[in-house]
Amino acid sequence: MNEILKLLEQDARLTPEQISVMLNRDVDEVRAEIEQLEKTGIILGYRAVIDWDKTDREYVSAVIEIKITPQRDRGFDYIAEKIYNYPEVESLTLMSGGYDLSCVIKGRSMKEVANFVANKLSTIDGVLSTSTHFVLRKYKYDGVVYGVVEKDERGHDFI
Amino acid sequence: MKPYSELLSRAVLGIEPSGIRKYFDLLDEVKDIVSLTVGQPDFVTPWHIREAGIHSLEEGRTYYTSNSGLAELRSEISKYFARRFNLNYSPNNEIIVTVGGSEAIDLTIRTVVNPGDEVIMPTPCFVCYEPIVRLSGGVPVIIETKQKDDFRLTASDLRAAITDKTKLLILPFPNNPTGAIMAEEDLEAIADVLRDTDILILSDEIYAELTYERQHVSIASIPGMRERTIIASGFSKAYAMTGWRLGYLAAPAEIVKHIFKVHQYAIMCAPTTAQYAAIEALKNGDDDIAEMTNEYNRRRRYIVNGLRSIGIDCFMPQGAFYVWPYIGSFGMKSERFCERLLYEGGVAIIPGTAFGACGEGYARISYAYSVRHITLALEKIEKFIKSL
Known part of the structure; x- marks a missing residue:
């Protein structure tokens, strides 16, 4: 696996200078490689990992299982595009198994989510059925454990 | 009073x-x-290793193990020595599972040193060797390693420190605190000095897995050295298991036979939960x-x-x-x-x-x-x- 990607995935704030030292590589080379990774769409962005539950923001999120009819020539992509273009949609993935698309949406309230499903999602041509599950608590997401603040409890008098 | x-x-x-x-x-x-x-x-500690410890508790494995440690663990340690360092130690009578590498060091020094014996140790080094040697009535003989030698122990410094009373050489590499290592050729040179003597070696290899530009080599793998070497090592640094307090030593059976007595009377056996976790570490922790x-x-x-x-x-x-x-x-x-x-x-x-x-x-x-x-x-x- 690309070492630069691995490092940036852990900490997107690392600078090319820091990365080049850690990997024992030339800094210009690292800078060029990162640029290339951005250009080719392998690195899509850099952002903070935020636990919104600890803020005063009120929101609900839901996972919606969607069954659809694939379209001639366009497969699942056409309907997927129609769905992911809604800004409420946080993630959308094509799944194997009992349903086709897994959609995570975030809204201000349950009512807002319900409206989205009833008025926007279900009315799309080709959407056969939806099944909505509200998220109660986020334990771990994208490799990050939520709700735990790490503390260094190591004894320091062992040398 | x-x-x-x-x-x-x-x-x-x-x-x-x-x-x-x-x-x-x-x-x-x-x-x-x-x-x-x-x-x-x-x-x-990686979760699969912690989980193995937890599982052993759930299964009710809360008894003492045999004095020298679980047979399966000793067998895994034996395989590990062969796999990583090309060393052969019998799980039956050449390995003891200890409470951290620290116990292995303590047991070895207590088993080897008579009052008045000189124990050579390159410094700077981990802080326990000198006091333990003193507790046994031994005499620490300090060699100062130098930055110009990359903090390695040199054959000439070693030769100069040896006397008729020299009993043991402590070889703490990879080294805490300098980060120095002894490469194979450095160890060959040390072996040349020791080969015709009766000096034993305590090789503290607790950091053996943490080397960065070349693989660790144990002095026991140099011809003529195995017979005089006691290796002390453990799980603390390699597997991030410091709090489990689990280590081990390996040496020829005739030495282990006597070290075993000190361990048996002083400690009985290493913690059982930690031993089960360590089996998982060795099996699936590379x-x-x-x-x-x-x-x-x-x-x-x-x-x-x-x-x-x-x-x-x-x-x-x-x-x-x-x-x-x-x-x-x-x-x-x-x-x-x-x-x-x-x-x-x-x-x-x-x-x-x-x-x-x-x-x-x-x-x-x-x-x-x-x-x-x-x-x-x-x-x-x-x-x-x-x-x-």
């Missing part, structure tokens, strides 16, 4: 507690410091080691580069997770430098003299910390140095 100083063992009264007490007392006192002092991994070593290696380059770029002369360590920068050029004794860095700079590092008199002029900095933590510390150290 008489004062305790007259009642207690003279040997124990004669040794000092580890570290530089005064400095460690300061550490507890000063708040909001960025510490680079810790001598243990910042990783948590990838964990690789990943953690890789991460230490990046930090090693990062911190050495950082120190050098703020004008601190720093030997590039080859093993363990410490750097050993030279701070003598700032015109202060090590302890004074560290005290001022703590008070004025807000960073804690350990004065080199904690690891022997030859540590004067140096300090030990641990990189068992996140890159972000190291970055913060480096910024503070730079500010402090500029203020001098």
Whole structure:
């Protein structure tokens, strides 16, 4: 696996200078490689990992299982595009198994989510059925454990 | 009643507690410091290993094991020695599972040393060898390793230290605190000095998995050395298992037979839960080691580069997770430098003299910390140095 990607995935704030030292590589080379990774769409962005539950923001999120009819020539992509273009949609993935698309949406309230499903999602041509599950608590997401603040409890008098 | 100083063992009264007490007392006192002092991994034991320990408790495995440790664990340790270091030790009578590498060191010294025996130890080194040797009535013979030799033990220094009374050589590589290693050719040279003597070797290989530019070589794999070598090692550093307190030693059966008695009477057996976790570590933990070593290696380059770029002369360590920068050029004794860095700079590092008199002029900095933590510390150290 690309070492630069691995490092940036852990900490997107690392600078090319820091990365080049850690990997024992030339800094210009690292800078060029990162640029290339951005250009080719392998690195899509850099952002903070935020636990919104600890803020005063009120929101609900839901996972919606969607069954659809694939379209001639366009497969699942056409309907997927129609769905992911809604800004409420946080993630959308094509799944194997009992349903086709897994959609995570975030809204201000349950009512807002319900409206989205009833008025926007279900009315799309080709959407056969939806099944909505509200998220109660986020334990771990994208490799990050939520709700735990790490503390260094190591004894320091062992040398 | 008489004062305790007259009642207690003279040997124990004669040794000092580890570290530089005064400095460690300061550490507890000063708040909001960025510490680079810790001598243990910042990783948590990988979950599959912790889970194996938990499972053993759920299964009710809360009894003592056999004195020398679970047969399956000894068998895995034996396979590990063969797989990683090309060494052959019988799981039946050449391996003892101990309470950390520390117990292995203690047992070995107590088994080997008679009063008056000389024990050679290269310094700077881990703090336990000298007091344990003294408790056995042995006489520590210090060799000071030097930066010009990359802090390796040289054959000529060793030869010069040997007398008729020399019983044991302690070989602490990869080294805490310098990060020095002994490469195969260095060990060959040491072996040439020892081959025609009756000197035994205690090879402390607790950091064997943490080497960065070449694989660790054990002196026991050099011809003629196995018969005189006791290897002390453990799970603490390689698998981030310090708190489990689990180590082991390996030596020829005729030596282990006697070490075993000390272990049997003093300890009985190592903690059972930890032993089950260790089986899992050895069976499925090679990838964990690789990943953690890789991460230490990046930090090693990062911190050495950082120190050098703020004008601190720093030997590039080859093993363990410490750097050993030279701070003598700032015109202060090590302890004074560290005290001022703590008070004025807000960073804690350990004065080199904690690891022997030859540590004067140096300090030990641990990189068992996140890159972000190291970055913060480096910024503070730079500010402090500029203020001098």
